[in-house]
Amino acid sequence: MARKEFPGDPRRSDAVVAYTTPENNSDGGIYYLVAFASSMGTLFLKSKPMGWLALISSLLSTFTDRQSASGASGSSRVSTITLAFTALMMAYMSELLVLFQRARGEAAAGA
Secondary structure, eight states, X not given: OOOOOOSSOTTSGGGOOOOOOOOOOOOSHHHHHHHHHHHHHHHHHOOHHHHHHHHHHHHHHHHHXXXXXXXXXXXXXXXXXXXXXXXXXXXXXXXXXXXXXXXXHHHHHHO
16 A cells, blocks of 8 residues: 655645635635524524524525535425524414404304
């Protein structure tokens, strides 16, 4: 088996290769964190602005995500959007129920 050559040799002072910092690849990971945290906050606090923040940041995380970071299935993308959308619907659920009850009451009173 052939020996693999590495760039530079630390035993020889003339062959040492200086360290270079890797490039920063912004892959939208902060949007995942914001989407998840604001989705959980929306579920617990029923905060509508936080729910909209969750939905927008989950869409941003999906749009800025690299294909290699999410895998082939893309299930993390779908689950992030689904969690944000569900949290937003739960925040508006009390208002929707009141509207449905009013509509039911008016229909029963009119009949």
